Amino acid sequence: MAEQIPGTDTPATVNVPDKPALEGLEETLSARWRTEGTYKFNADTTREQVYSIDTPPPTASGSLHVGHMFSYTQTDVLARYQRMTGKNVFYPMGWDDNGLPTERRVQNFYGVRCDPKVAYDPGYRPPAAPAKNQRDWDVVSRRNFIELCEQLAVEDEKVFEHLFSTLGLSVDWDMTYRTIDDTSRAVSQRAFLANLASGDAYMAEAPTLWDVTFRTAVAQAELEDREMPGAYYRYPFFAEDGTKVFIETTRPELLPACAGLVANPDDERYKPLFGKKVTSPLFGVEVQVHPHPLAKPDKGSGIAMVCTFGDLTDVTWWRELQLPTRAIIGRDGRLLGETPEWIDTAEGAAAYAEVAGKTAFSAKEAVAKMLAEAGLLDGEPKKITHPVNFFEKGDKPLEVVTSRQWYIRNGGRDEERRARLIRRGQEIDFHPAFMRSRYENWISGLNGDWLVSRQRFFGVPVPVWYPLDASGEPDYDNPLLPSDGQLPVDPAADAPAGYDESQRGVPGGFIGDADVLDTWATSSLTPQIVGRWSRDEDFYAKVFPFDLRPQGHDIIRTWLFSTAVRADALHGTAPWKHAAISGWILDPDRKKMSKSKGNVVVPTDVLNEFGADAVRYWAASAKLGADTAYEIAQMKIGxxxxxxxxxxxxxxxxxxxxxxxxxxxxxxxxxxxxxxxxxxxxxxxxxxxxxxxxxxxxxxxxxxxxxxxxxxxxxxxxxxxxxxxxxxxxxxxxxxxxxxxxxxxxxxxxxxxxxxxxxxxxxxxxxxxxxxxxxxxxxxxxxxxxxxxxxEVLPTVGLALGGIRKAKSEAKVKQRTEVLTGVVTAPEAQLARLREGLGDLLAAGNARDLVLVAGEGELAVAEVELAPAEEPAPQA
RNA sequence: GGUUCUUUAGCUCAGUUGGUUAGAGCGCUCGCUUCACACGCGAGAGGUCAGCAGUUCGAGUCUGCUAAGAACCA
The missing domain is CATH 1.10.730.10 (Isoleucyl-tRNA Synthetase; Domain 1)
Known part of the structure; x- marks a missing residue:
């Protein structure tokens, strides 16, 4: 507890060094705070005494960035203030080492690749140095891969902890956690099972955004639009009477997947065609023309080809117009090797043979070539740039494939839940307040539930098995769930209750769900993980809902929102009372710092050069929410x-x-x-x-x-x-x-x-x-x-002192030069204040005498007579 | 296209519920090795508050429009 009455400490002797210095303070003092437990949380407390902070754990496998120092300092400043007001501050730190960034770092660091089909090798040692060519990388089992992830993460975490410690974060380092540790995995799985039991989580087979490089499904929150070059290819479908209906598309390779055409209901050009059949070129597949308001008359020819699936609009059309599913893009991003059943003409099959097994890119060229050779391509392809959906970590456009996935309800398909989550947001004080609109905007723009299953390895496994029927087919409708005591569970290695390992994969036995949960599905539970939810309810009640959530504005739609979703489902409340939203670090040219721009600055350099207090001063001079330039000058001031x-x-x-x-x-x-x-x-x-x-x-x-x-x-x-x-x-x-x-x-x-x-x-x-x-x-x-x-006495006397200094400055003499006499003119009220400090003024100005004269206007010092300068001592 | 933010001194930014002559630091100019500090001290110059219109006795501040820039979402 902070002592509240100044001056009641044990008396201490005064011991001032001759040459005070900042150098070395970081090391000695942070070590002392650690030994003395200066920032320890005292669990013997009441909710009212606590100020709890839910810090988003950084990804330690990422690189250190000055942005880390910036935002974490801002949080620490708030934490230290609260501690001094007498609050028992709960300020733990964690590491978010669960997920793709760690996987990628491990792959590149060791030169290994994970193949779940490979058997576990308990004695495995990674290569001393990674092979240059990825083809020569070691192929390891899932369990070996996870072990490597854990080993490397621990090393990375040490680097972060040292930085944060040097920076002076008043974190209770005894409470550090990792989003991949046993506790976090158990909490994540327990929360998922609770969501499942309450109907907040479900499994469905649905069109899903799919990254062909990482071979995993991707959620809406992980999307980004990128402007990509493309081209409109214009070619005809054929109506029953033989007239040509021209469509324009950027994805001619999906022509064999065409399931219909759509035009705007008000488009006079196409009204007569609605309900009629047309036949696709090359492949000879008959499809219907439909009206739909999402079709834009001014886009291309105004009539669009719907394929299952070219993009998310196709998904909407497919669902609302109840079009057949004609998927041809596989999870590897290539077109199916066999001719699809709906292509039933010999010509169509021959055309399909030209594209079978090709990547989307090559298939596009092949279809364009066939159309051109058949004289069906109308004009040259029109080059354009257009926004294309990418996985934020991916480098190939996303495809849409149909697959069986797990979802958590987030209001994307439920207006009532959306409204409730917006109300939850209103329970949180955003700093600055306008950041709340990011949260509300995001919720209003949701177009589906939160897809949480990922086809990756290093993560929290989906804690579910499926029974296999007599023919070996999984029964997805009746999953087998672990008991709470089994958590954390790995369905790939553990058998469900009532079965043993020999029954894995055999008819009448079981299989484990092969997927892991989206990293956000775990990191959205940091309040539950660090607050000991489901393990120590008494403790949890003392810290939850948390007082503060600090974070950047770029992750409002992801981290902040997903955490609100979980707290709403699990506890019926907002997870925090305040959200402190930090700005970004821009380089001195006001550009966002990023590795690709090569303008990232290593934090340790400035810490060494200017000291932690200086760096903190820079961070703490920026208001919450304000994007801030990386300014060495500001650190020098600090x-x-x-x-x-x-x-x-x-x-x-x-x-x-x-x-x-x-x-x-x-x-x-x-x-x-x-x-x-x-x-x-x-x-x-x-x-x-x-x-x-x-x-x-x-x-x-x-x-x-x-x-x-x-x-x-x-x-x-x-x-x-x-x-x-x-x-x-x-x-x-x-x-x-x-x-x-x-x-x-x-x-x-x-x-x-x-x-x-x-x-x-x-x-x-x-x-x-x-x-x-x-x-x-x-x-x-x-x-x-x-x-x-x-x-006003001090500033008034200060003003008069300034006047004397100015006289000396203008006379270009030393400031300690004696003033023989001078006149201070000011209104009587000011003179009264001057008299309060006149003795000090005379002493500080080295003045023998000052005459105070009442007058109008501002205080002015005039008629200053200075003692003659001393003759410089003759040179020896 | 929608939402939100920003625009004040050469630079980076403050400016509270509208209220005297708009502030700070850096940089710049001039001076001072003054017994805490030269990693210092003192003094000085520097602004049509993006633009236009309005509300008001009074606008950097409130309202509307315009312009430029940024972010988020489509």
Whole structure:
């Protein structure tokens, strides 16, 4: 628990180094925090005391990126603030090593390829170096492959943990988890089975987006549009009376899969054809012409060929017009080797033989060639660029194939559920608020349920078996489910209850579902995984719903949404109270950083060069949601601030300020008007910084603290030096030491969330314990000192000091040059303030005398007479 | 095409419920080795708040339109 009353620590001796420095603080202090358990979560707590953070675990098999430091720092700043307000902060970290990025990294790192048909080799050792050619890569079993994934992931995680630790994240490293570990797999499978039991998950055979490279189904959330070159091929179908009906398509290779033609119902050109039969060229297949509103009259010839399936619009037409299924593209992306049954003419079969077994690309060329040779191609293909669906990690266009897959209901086919999920979103405070529209937009645009089965290896297996009937056919309608105690289960290796392994794959026996779950199906459960759902309900109730979900805006549609879907289905609530959405890192030219652009910067370099506090300053000066340039200059400013904090603290403490001078109730010692003014401003700063933090506007809290701190060092400290040395007596000295110590105490606390290393270092010079377990400052201890204080005294005296400095600056003399006399003109109210700090002003300006004259307008310093410059000492 | 965001000093950004003369840092210019800090200190120059129209006693701020840029979704 943070202690709430300043000044009650065990008294500590003051021990200020001669040469304070930032170098090395990261290593020593992060090690100390780890040993002392500074950021440990205390499970003996109530929900009200807890501030829980559901951090999306990074993929450690990906590369380190400055973006990691950016967004995770922003979260850490919020966590540290909450901890200082007395909250018991639950801030674990995890690693998302479940899924395709890890698979790919393992393949390339070791030079291996997974084939589930290969038997497990317990003594397998990967090659020392990967073979250059992929054909020479080792082929390993699924289990060996998974073992390699786990080994490599652990190594990658160490690198991330070291980075985050160096950066000063106040994570409780004892609670680290992995989305592929036994617990996560069990939770993922348990949640899936719960969804299945409640009807929130189901299996269906349906057209599915399919990546032919990875040979896996792909969900809507993993899609991206890419502008690709293509061409419209124009060729005719033949009506019964022999007239030609021209269609234009970018995919002539799908002509043998044609299941109908569609035109817009209002299109006068095609109205007479609706309901009529036409025959396809080359293949001689008879299909019907249908009206449908999705057909665009201005696209191509206005009448489209529907194939099963060229794209998602085809799927809509196929479903709504109840067209026959004529699939010819296989899961390998090639056309079927055998002539389909619906092509029943000799000419058609001959034409099909020309394309059988070809890739879509080659088949397109072959069909175009046949059409041209038959004189059916009307004109040259018209080159265009058009958006094509890709798997975000893939490099070939997606095909649509029909397959049996598992789905989780996400509202894509259910208006009532969509509305409910939008309401869940409204239970979450988005920061910034406008990010909620991304969430709502995405839900409104859903066109199907969430496809969660993936035909991959390294992932959480779908925890289901199917009984085989007497002829060896699986009974998909009556899956065999594991008991809760069996989880996590691997249906490929474990037998279902009531069977034994010898019955696998034999008639009357069983088979395991071969698929794994989409990685999002597991990573959407981070609140359940880390919050110990289904394992420790008491614990879960203390952290769920989580207080905060920090993440980037690019994954609102995926991570944020899917997590909301699961929490809604499992718990009937939103998973979090607040969502803090970070912006992106752009390179200095305002371009998004990405590996392909080659503009990615390695984070460790800047950490070494400027220090963690400097990098954190850069990250914390950016507001939530704001895309931010990667700016070395901003880090230099942060570094300057951190060094200034060390130096100013050293000075204040060397003036004699100690813990005993920090105000703790009785403020009668503060008698000087300038000191009262400083503390009154401090009170404002504390209030404003607190309000900013409560609104999740840490960047504003930082800038408020920062500008106060600079005026403290530049003006206040300069003004009071003389008095602090004791030149004006003990009472004046006691007043200034109280102001200095109290301000330093508060400033360290105000900066602690942003500059954890520099503040902790200074804290250790004169206080016991950690500043990070100290209380966030309040105005309580200032109350006595600021009563009736005038906040304007300090800036007014500062203005006059500036006038004197300017006179010296313009005379090009040293600032310590003596002022013989000068005149300050200002309205009477300002002069009254000046008199409060006149002694300090004279001392700081090294002035013998200043005449205060009442007058209109702004405060002005004039008629400054300077002592003659000393003769430079003659050169020896 | 739809949704959302952005546009303020040379650069990067603040600017709260509309309220004196629009702020900061960097950069630039000039000066100062002042006993915390040269990784420093002091001073200075620099803006038609993208444009147009409106609401208002009053607009960087509110409304509408236009322009440019960005992201997300189709």
């Amino acid at each position: 570094r300057r601030l951190a060094i200034k904090l060390l130096n100013a603290s050293k000075f204040v403490l060397n003036l004699g300020a100690t813990e005993a001078n920090v105000l703790a109730g009785d403020a009668s010692v503060v008698t000087n008007g300038l000191d009262k003014s400083l503390l009154a401003r401090l009170e404002q700063v504390v209030g404003e910084a607190t309000r900013a933090f409560e609104a999740y506007d840490y960047a504003r809290a930082l800038s408020i603290a920062e500008s106060f701190f600079w005026s403290f060092t530049d003006d206040y400290v300069e003004l009071v030096k003389d008095r602090a040395y004791g030149a004006r007596g003990e009472a004046e000295q006691a007043s200034v030491l109280a102001a200095l110590a109290t301000t330093l105490d508060s400033v360290l606390r105000l900066f602690a969330p942003f500059l954890p290393f520099a503040t902790e270092e200074v804290w250790g010079w004169w206080r016991s314990g950690s500043v990070h377990r100290a209380a966030w400052p309040t105005a309580e201890n200032l109350a006595g000192a600021v009563e009736g204080a005038d906040t």
